[in-house]
Amino acid sequence: MKALILGNRLGIVESKATYPVKITSLFLNQLFDMNLNFSSRMKFSFRDGGTLRLKDHLTHADLQLAFILFRCCNAYGYIDLTNRKALYRRLENEFESPISEGQFYAALEKFSHHQLILSEESADGDIRHRLNYFMNEKTNKIGHYVLFHPFVFTKVFHELTLAEKKLIISAYAQASGSSKKIITRNLKQVDKTFRHAQFSGLLSFLHKSQKSHISDILNNLAQLLLPVETKTNAKLLDSVQLVKGKNGYKAELKFNSEFLIPVVNKDQQKYYNPLDACSLYPKFFSFLKREADFYGIGELFSDQHLSNRLVKRLRPVSVRLIRHAFHDLMEYVKEKGILPRNPEYMIKHSIEDKFNTILDKVITKVGADEFVRYPETREELVKERKWSFSQAALKSKLGIKKIRIRMEQTIKSLNRSYPVLPWDVSDYGAGPTTYQYQELRKFLDIDSIKREALIEKVDPFYYGDLEYNALLAIRNTNPKVVEDWIRGELPKLPRLPGKRLLPYNFRLENLVFSN
DNA sequence: ATATCTGCAGGGCGTGATCA
DNA sequence: TGATCACGCCCTGCAGATAT
Numbered sequence: 280m281k282a283l284i285l286g287n288r289l290g291i292v293e294s295k296a297t298y299p300v301k302i303t304s305l306f307l308n309q310l311f312d313m314n315l316n317f318s319s320r321m322k323f324s325f326r327d328g329g330t331l332r333l334k335d336h337l338t339h340a341d342l343q344l345a346f347i348l349f350r351c352c353n354a355y356g357y358i359d360l361t362n363r364k365a366l367y368r369r370l371e372n373e374f375e376s377p378i379s380e381g382q383f384y385a386a387l388e389k390f391s392h393h394q395l396i397l398s399e400e401s402a403d404g405d406i407r408h409r410l411n412y413f414m415n416e417k418t419n420k421i422g423h424y425v426l427f428h429p430f431v432f433t434k435v436f437h438e439l440t441l442a443e444k445k446l447i448i449s450a451y452a453q454a455s456g457s458s459k460k461i462i463t464r465n466l467k468q469v470d471k472t473f474r475h476a477q478f479s480g481l482l483s484f485l486h487k488s489q490k491s492h493i494s495d496i497l498n499n500l501a502q503l504l505l506p507v508e509t510k511t512n513a514k515l516l517d518s519v520q521l522v523k524g525k526n527g528y529k530a531e532l533k534f535n536s537e538f539l540i541p542v543v544n545k546d547q548q549k550y551y552n553p554l555d556a557c558s559l560y561p562k563f564f565s566f567l568k569r570e571a572d573f574y575g576i577g578e579l580f581s582d583q584h585l586s587n588r589l590v591k592r593l594r595p596v597s598v599r600l601i602r603h604a605f606h607d608l609m610e611y612v613k614e615k616g617i618l619p620r621n622p623e624y625m626i627k628h629s630i631e632d633k634f635n636t637i638l639d640k641v642i643t644k645v646g647a648d649e650f651v652r653y654p655e656t657r658e659e660l661v662k663e664r665k666w667s668f669s670q671a672a673l674k675s676k677l678g679i680k681k682i683r684i685r686m687e688q689t690i691k692s693l694n695r696s697y698p699v700l701p702w703d704v705s706d707y708g709a710g711p712t713t714y715q716y717q718e719l720r721k722f723l724d725i726d727s728i729k730r731e732a733l734i735e736k737v738d739p740f741y742y743g744d745l746e747y748n749a750l751l752a753i754r755n756t757n758p759k760v761v762e763d764w765i766r767g768e769l770p771k772l773p774r775l776p777g778k779r780l781l782p783y784n785f786r787l788e789n790l791v792f793s794n
Numbered sequence: 795a796t797a798t799c800t801g802c803a804g805g806g807c808g809t810g811a812t813c814a
Numbered sequence: 815t816g817a818t819c820a821c822g823c824c825c826t827g828c829a830g831a832t833a834t
Contacts, residue, residue, distance in 0.1 A: 317809095325800060331823090336808090338824060364798055379826050384799065441808065441824095486809055491816055562797070562834085 283509040288372045297429040303422045305412040311476040340382035356413030365558045375434040425452045426540040430505040442485040458536030556590035574609040595676040604629040650787040656740045671788035699777035706739045708746040722758035738775040
């Protein structure tokens, strides 16, 4: 592992090492190929009338951007661009001489134009960004890659000319970590078949018109000293020369093996360092810290890993609920003198509890109880329906206000499409053709009992239970006692004003939280 | 109101042309 | 072929616009 402390912000402020960075060869190929159409001099701008920039021109900014993109993507090449500034802050951390912010945005835009960065919509509707030419589609692993020594982040490297940088990067990638290779590049490509810009001859690749220009570059590179280890410089190249071959002049470069990193390496994670939630949402993160401090639980955010999880989890949660959870934590700390072992778990629960309490009130207020619990009437099952509804509400990530508005609208339209119809005698108990009815009628005045239930608007579901129990009882009990029992139970049963002809598979959450 | 993003001026580099 | 030059775009730093 070649990780060294550089004069970048990572090194100076945090005393942290800068690691090598992985880049796929294919990506580099395409990056350099953006020059292929250079002569067209096509321009782009951020907005109509804005500053024009060359679309097919590779710049210093592009190179820094490429390195930082590969640093901040995950193992599948996905990169979070919800806050591009966060990516720029990382660039400022890793490079000794970072490019300016304006150039950074311009380079990003250019990468999108060239489809080096792809944006795709995921199943949940979020836009995600992915580095193109990253995965090997067949193996579903990262494609052939090169580990770039951290010298690419140094000031010395940054101050080289563009042509010098391009040559180093291209040749270094070709060496691919193997120290024995001597890289040779013709000045002119005699073979006319299509070549990627990198291999189209050095004169064309480096935008030079004369052999002497190339030899100037090579002479400079021959002297080039870069840090191999922390505070130790060495020559980047063992040898550089311009020699005459049978196809004209060619450049030969051999890298100092101390700068090369073999591709077999175990510390994979060190090369990727994706942007974390705290840096993507710095504003929200500082809000959380402020609130936590206010409640005397600022310690909650002393751990980087937990901070990231909390930022992610709490982002869609309303301020009111966050404060409630922090308040609960404060009470806990007051009592036990210490934060719970798993504060995230406690926060989650206290938010869900509070959310459900508020949601229950809203349900009652907008008159949605009967729809939430539909089609269940028994207490345990109604509980399940309520739980399922509140899960859907949580998952929707809507604020309580929005939920309330949506519910009011939905209830309104439900009342129009499914008006309350009065109960009919036939809704109560078993019908006249059934065995149950025939049996009961032999012993009791069942018709008069049904009429009584109808007048009282008893919930027929519960009446049904009553009638069934009467049928069982009548076989070994005095009918008179059974009849008195029924009449006595009737007033205790729940009432329902009427029936709605809702389909049996009706679920309120599907209406309120769809799309 | 603050953070993020884009425009602008002028110096200097990158590109490719001219001249010997 | 090599030395030098000219044009225009990149680059920085800051101002101003736009988004949250």
